[in-house]
Amino acid sequence: MKKSISKVILVLVCTVFVAMVALLGFKPANITGVMDGGIKRGLDLVGGTSIVYGIKDDGSGTTTYSNEEIEEVISMLRDRVDRRGYTEAVVAGYGDNMILVEIPDIDDPEAAIQAIGSTAKLSFVDSNGKEVVSGDNVKKAEALFGDSDGNGLEEWYISLEFDSSAREAFAAATAEMAALAGSGANYIQIKLDNDVISSPSVNEKIDSTSCVINGNFTKEQATETAELISAGRLPFELTVEEMRAVGPTLGDNALKNSLIAGAIGILLVMIFMIIIYKIPGLVSSIALVAYVAIVALVLVLGGVNLTLPGIAGIILTIGMAVDANVVIYERIKEELTLGKTIKSAARSGFSRAIWAVIDSNVTTLIAAIVLYYLGSGTVKGFGITLCIGVIVSMFTAVLLSRFLLTAFVNMGITNPVLFGAAKKKASAVKTEGGDR
Helix, strand or coil, X not given: CHHHHHXXXXXXXXXXHHHHHHHHEEHHHCEECHHHCCCEECHHHHCEEEEEEEECCCCCCCCCCCHHXXXXXXXXXXXXXXXXXXXXXXXXXXXXXXXXXXXXXXXXXXXXXXXXXXCCCEEEEECCCCEEEEHHHEEEEEEEEECCCCCCCCEEEEEEEECHHHHHHHHHHHXXXXXXXXXXXXXXXXXXXXXXXXXXXXXXXXXXXXXXEEEEECHHHHHHHHHHHHHCCCCCCEEEEEEEEECCCCCCCHHHHHHHHHHHHHHHHHHHHHHHHCHHHHHHXXXXXXXXXXXXXHHHHHCCEECHHHHHHHHHHHHHHHHHHHHHHHHHHHHHHCCCCHHHXXXXXXXXXXXXXXXXXXXXXXXXXXXXXXXXXXXXXXXXXXHHHHHHHHHHHHHHHHHHHHHHHCCCCCCHHHHCCCCCCCCCCEECCEEC
């Protein structure tokens, strides 16, 4: 019995600790709590910056491009803001051949443009000033850590991959530059307009669609350079037509009111569960508090931008977590009605209901993943929070609830009524000697 009590106390202490870290932060681990702005808020809750990009005339007088080219640029800019952690940002077509970008929680439009990256076209230029390949030829640029040249030294480097059409030109250019080794002119500059973002030396001919750039990079330097190269893969150059700061579209009190409503809803659910299911309801309530604490901590650590659709996703999974408990507890009540002991009923109830609970959560998880990968803006944000909520709810509603309920059962409580079973009505038994 003492061991079971200790288990319950341990869960309560851990739940309180996680909740306190999520709310107040944890300085030794550099975790900022919710109370100190640890959770990023979306444009609808905190405001941000709105930028409208237009297409720059390339000198030929052409500023009209196909829908496919516009969509390609939108996809690139979308990837750019996602990498910066602004998953709730909006990137969409706007008017004729323009692109709208809205980034939350950045009040300075210039800072927002810097967060997106340069809008100029990328080019690889040799020491003679000749363009070797353009950003259109770059398929992928990423920062990696490891032994890039086989000398046994692990360091941060940039991995570049070109399309097949650039291979011949790149091989010819690197052969020409390698022949100048020792003169100081054996380099190929990577430029965004007139800005040189890297100027790697060329020591040998590279007859391949891939190459690496190394040079004592820090993680931040390699990542920033790779992102700038990725940002320059635009089929045409963009210009900033309009930029302005915008306020929260739903008002300053929207988040506060939503959280209050959510807290009231959770409290009412907890009261309902305790009244209907007694001890299992208490277990469900503890698991629900643990769920909220874990989700809040995940949002803080993951740097997720939270919007009202995101809050809706979390509240939806709260309902799913409670629904899972209801399915399990109703099964336990059925087992108790059949005359099983409390321990046997609890074990059978979980084992018989668990697959129904897992199936329902897995199908929801699949939908959340689809929303995340195919959606954008607030739809993507809803998918993220729904995905997080489903995973955490499966842990708290199944594993944590089972752990706690088993601990309560092992305390020696033998009254089935305390586990949700109906009270047995007294009945009169007739004998030959009369009523008894």
